[in-house]
Amino acid sequence: MPKAFDSFPGFAAVALLLAAMLAPGTAGADSDIAKRAAPCMTCHGKEGRATNDGYYPRIAGKPAGYLFNQLRNFRDGRREQYPLMTYLVQHLSDDYLKEMAEYFAAQDLPYPPPQPAAASPAVLERGRALAANGDASKNIPACMACHGKALTGVAPSLPGLLGLPRDYLLGQFGAWREGARRAAAPDCMGEITNRLSLEDINAVSSWLAAQPMPPDTKPAASLPGKLPVACGSFPQ
Amino acid sequence: MKRIALFILGLLAVLAALTAYLGLREDTGPPATLAGADAIARGAYLARAGDCQACHTARGGTPFAGGRAIRTPFGTIHAPNITPDKETGIGSWSADDFWRALHNGKGKDGKLLYPAFPYPNYTKVTRADSDALHAYFMSLPPVRQANKEPELRFPFNQRMLLVAWRALYFRPDIYTEQAQQNAEWNRGAYLVQGLGHCSACHTPRNILGATADKRDLGGGMIPMLDWYAASLTGESEAGLGNWEVQHLVDLMKTGISARGVVSGPMSEVVRESLQHLSDQDLRAMAVYLKSLPHGEPYVSNTAALTPEDERRIKQGAALYEKHCVECHKDTGTGEPPHFPPLAGNRAILLDSPVNPIRAVMHGGYPPSTGGNPRPFGMPPFGNVLSDEEAATVVSFIRNNWGNRASMVTGQQVNRYRTVQLD
Numbered sequence: 001m002p003k004a005f006d007s008f009p010g011f012a013a014v015a016l017l018l019a020a021m022l023a024p025g026t027a028g029a030d031s032d033i034a035k036r037a038a039p040c041m042t043c044h045g046k047e048g049r050a051t052n053d054g055y056y057p058r059i060a061g062k063p064a065g066y067l068f069n070q071l072r073n074f075r076d077g078r079r080e081q082y083p084l085m086t087y088l089v090q091h092l093s094d095d096y097l098k099e100m101a102e103y104f105a106a107q108d109l110p111y112p113p114p115q116p117a118a119a120s121p122a123v124l125e126r127g128r129a130l131a132a133n134g135d136a137s138k139n140i141p142a143c144m145a146c147h148g149k150a151l152t153g154v155a156p157s158l159p160g161l162l163g164l165p166r167d168y169l170l171g172q173f174g175a176w177r178e179g180a181r182r183a184a185a186p187d188c189m190g191e192i193t194n195r196l197s198l199e200d201i202n203a204v205s206s207w208l209a210a211q212p213m214p215p216d217t218k219p220a221a222s223l224p225g226k227l228p229v230a231c232g233s234f235p236q
Numbered sequence: 237m238k239r240i241a242l243f244i245l246g247l248l249a250v251l252a253a254l255t256a257y258l259g260l261r262e263d264t265g266p267p268a269t270l271a272g273a274d275a276i277a278r279g280a281y282l283a284r285a286g287d288c289q290a291c292h293t294a295r296g297g298t299p300f301a302g303g304r305a306i307r308t309p310f311g312t313i314h315a316p317n318i319t320p321d322k323e324t325g326i327g328s329w330s331a332d333d334f335w336r337a338l339h340n341g342k343g344k345d346g347k348l349l350y351p352a353f354p355y356p357n358y359t360k361v362t363r364a365d366s367d368a369l370h371a372y373f374m375s376l377p378p379v380r381q382a383n384k385e386p387e388l389r390f391p392f393n394q395r396m397l398l399v400a401w402r403a404l405y406f407r408p409d410i411y412t413e414q415a416q417q418n419a420e421w422n423r424g425a426y427l428v429q430g431l432g433h434c435s436a437c438h439t440p441r442n443i444l445g446a447t448a449d450k451r452d453l454g455g456g457m458i459p460m461l462d463w464y465a466a467s468l469t470g471e472s473e474a475g476l477g478n479w480e481v482q483h484l485v486d487l488m489k490t491g492i493s494a495r496g497v498v499s500g501p502m503s504e505v506v507r508e509s510l511q512h513l514s515d516q517d518l519r520a521m522a523v524y525l526k527s528l529p530h531g532e533p534y535v536s537n538t539a540a541l542t543p544e545d546e547r548r549i550k551q552g553a554a555l556y557e558k559h560c561v562e563c564h565k566d567t568g569t570g571e572p573p574h575f576p577p578l579a580g581n582r583a584i585l586l587d588s589p590v591n592p593i594r595a596v597m598h599g600g601y602p603p604s605t606g607g608n609p610r611p612f613g614m615p616p617f618g619n620v621l622s623d624e625e626a627a628t629v630v631s632f633i634r635n636n637w638g639n640r641a642s643m644v645t646g647q648q649v650n651r652y653r654t655v656q657l658d
Contacts, residue, residue: 039599039615053619076296084598084616087657090295091507091603096610 033103039088040100048104054165063219064098064105065157069233071097073183081171081180111163111217117210119203127207130200131161134228138195141228143204146188151211153219157234160219166209173201184232191229259348259399262340263408266363268331271371279372282365285517286358286431287509291315295658301325301379306352307460307656309445311388313352321378334370335363340408348398350386351406351445360411360430405446417527424524427517428453432509437465437501453528457588462655463500464588469528476525478580484522485515490607492573496581497602499595499614507603538642541635545643552632555625559617560633568637574612579637589644592630593652596621623649 040048043056050058059067074085075092089097117124129135131151134142144151146158153160161169175181176193183189196204227236272278283289292315294303302317302325320327326334326344333344341355342348349355361369391397411430413422428434439447440456455467468476476484479495486493488510491503498506510518541549556564564570568579578584583591599616602608617626623646630649634641 033610036610036612039601039613042599042615042617042620077294078296083657084618086295087598088601088613088616091503092601092611093604093609096604099610 033099037100037103040104044104047107047109049107049109054167055171057164057168058111059104060107060109061217062105062159063153063155063157064102065155066153066159066233067101067104068098069157069183071101073181078182078184079175079180081175108218111213114163114212115166115209117206119206119210123199123203124207124210126200127203127205130204131207135200140192140195140200143208145224145228146231146234148220149224150214150216150220151208152214152217154223155219155221158219158223160217161208162211162213163217164209166205169205169208170201173205186230186232188227188229188231188233255400255403258403259401261408262336262342265335265339265408265410268335269364269367271331271367275368275371276375277372278365279368279370279375281512282369282431283372284509284512285427286369286433287505288318288369290504290508291352292318298379298381300373300376301381302383303381308352308388309459310392311386313350313386313388314384315352316383317379317381318373319376319379319381320374321380324380324382325378326373327378329370331367331370334373335366338366338369339363339410341402341406348395348402350388350395350398351401354433354436356406356447357430357433357435359406359408360426362410365431401444401446405444420520421524421527423517424520424522427513427521428524432521434468438468453525455586457590458501461501462590462652463594464586464590465502466582466586466591468525476528479526481519481522481526484525485518486573486607488513488518488521489515490573490605491602491611492576492608494572495577496583497573497576499583499591499600499602503600503603506605511603511605511607538640541643545631545635548628548643549632549635551625552628552630553636555621555629556632559620560629563612564633568633568639573608578633579639584633585639585641587642589630589634589642589648590652592633593626593644593649594655596626596630597649597653598657618653622646623653 034047040059043051043053044059045051045056048058048060050056050060070079071089071092072094073079074082075089075097077086079085119127130140131143134140134145143161146154147161148154148158151161172181173193173196176190179190181190193201227234230236289299291304291306292300292302294301297303298319300318302315304315306313306315317325319325322328329337329344336342336344337349337353338355338358338361341351341353341359386393411426414425417425435447435453437458438453438455440452440454441447441459445459453468455465457463458465483493483495487496487498488506490511491498491506513521563575564578565575568577570577583595595614597616597618599614601613602611604611621629626649627644627646630644633639634644
């Protein structure tokens with residue numbers, strides 16, 4: 001037996017050395033997902049950080065479960081508003097889409113400052129009120145009840161609402177209204193959108209797009225309380 | 237005068253009778269086979285070979301419950317439910333009824349089927365295989381999902397007209413083995429001509445949507461999908477000439493090969509159908525395809541490049557350097573099998589530039605397959621490049637590294653920028 005194995009510290013040293021030698025190989029296998037996911041980046045920006053074009057959302061740092069759900073929604077025809085997304089992912093397996101989702105979720109990149117708000121103070125106040133408290137008279141829950149107190153989302157599959165352009169947010173509400181964006185049933189966000197007036201949609205989108213990111217941009221580990229509505233994408 | 241009129245009337249009557257005979261006749265074929273214990277498993281495999289689920293399953297829907305809209309130049313046909321639900325599916329169909337559909341293109345009630353259902357190919361299938369397919373479909377869980385009527389324009393919505401179409405283009409005909417060929421070749425021919433229905437895309441269609449000659453496989457635009465299905469025969473249309481059997485097997489099995497990567501509708505064919513076939517069957521298909529008569533060697537009839545062409549190609553070269561070179565390399569050799577070579581790549585050199593234009597504009601991933609579960613993909617450059625810029629890049633790759641094919645205009649690119657992707 002080699003001398004190094006004669007004692008436990010010697011054995012441990014050899015084991016550590018072996019682990020260190022193996023590590024770069026493991027890292028290499030991990031890192032090729034960036035190249036495999038490169039087609040996503042012409043629209044969603046380098047490492048998913050978004051571009052200046054307000055049409056394509058940032059995907060870096062969104063919860064992995066949320067991204068995975070959306071990729072499957074595109075593939076399986078529940079989201080119809082971006083045919084190019086469906087086209088790109090339509091023949092990819094669950095395992096592979098999950099790996100891509102995890103790659104983008106793991107990107108921890110700085111956020112640009114928010115868009116300056118063009119809406120009136122009254123509209124912004126209505127938006128803030130909806131986000132923080134909802135509107136009980138219309139059976140609209142607060143955004144924060146599901147998307148986290150800081151609105152940075154909740155792991156594993158509730159998305160953050162900050163750091164997104166107003167045009168993108170408006171586009172999603174429009175798609176829910178028209179049935180072009182759907183999720184696993186019950187489609188909670190689709191139901192809530194139907195209770196929102198166009199004025200409310202404008203108010204909450206304007207307010208959200210104008211908010212700076214909090215110091216900790218990561219999704220919260222758990223929900224503030226029980227979900228106010230049942231969501232197929234977030235079974236409880 | 238009266239005599240001439242009578243003569244013409246008589247002639248018309250004979251023609252009508254002949255058309256009715258040819259269009260409605262039925263070939264009973266051999267009797268039903270005794271379903272062996274392995275019939276369901278064989279049927280499952282044959283359903284893969286026939287890519288039945290491609291049409292009979294809606295996106296994200298229950299397998300074989302129907303609902304996918306098949307767009308044709310004559311209107312849209314919704315593929316029906318073929319699960320064994322008694323009311324909305326084929327639960328009440330006997331093995332004879334099923335055979336009648338496959339072999340004669342007629343429904344259980346004798347209704348003439350629209351040839352969007354590729355029965356001009358499926359008629360080649362043997363009775364034993366038809367019975368195995370029937371046994372498989374009957375073993376599936378029944379799904380209650382009502383069928384949608386075809387939405388065809390007048391006059392194509394008149395089913396009676398199919399009598400004339402069938403008289404012209406359809407003969408019920410089981411595949412007959414060619415005695416001078418070996419078993420492997422015959423197996424390949426059976427799969428390619430029959431269940432594989434390769435000619436549905438790879439043979440050009442005439443104005444009435446018929447594949448003029450089923451054996452042709454000479455390549456053509458796929459109606460409505462706006463992709464060019466390359467020739468599977470010889471050198472013509474930059475055909476299979478320099479592809480080896482193993483390259484074809486690799487492409488069908490994994491979606492990637494040393495020569496090229498599948499794109500467009502072929503990605504679905506590999507994902508849903510071909511990757512599930514045995515190596516032996518894939519090899520047989522490749523051997524058969526490679527044996528098809530070679531046409532004339534491919535000669536591009538492109539005019540000499542003008543100084544303006546040269547200027548645009550140079551512009552395309554600069555864009556290539558910026559966006560493409562990392563994967564496809566300076567030498568145009570790519571990094572096979574993941575990043576296909578562009579030098580000498582037949583998909584690039586086809587007279588119709590639609591495939592390279594669409595690859596640049598919309599990108600695409602080959603399918604996840606058993607042999608290549610995590611495919612590399614082509615980025616979509618549609619929102620990065622203008623029509624003219626994309627045209628210069630495609631012109632550059634079509635005219636560099638010894639490639640020689642027609643120049644591409646911004647107008648041609650524009651035509652495909654907003655093409656329907658489904």
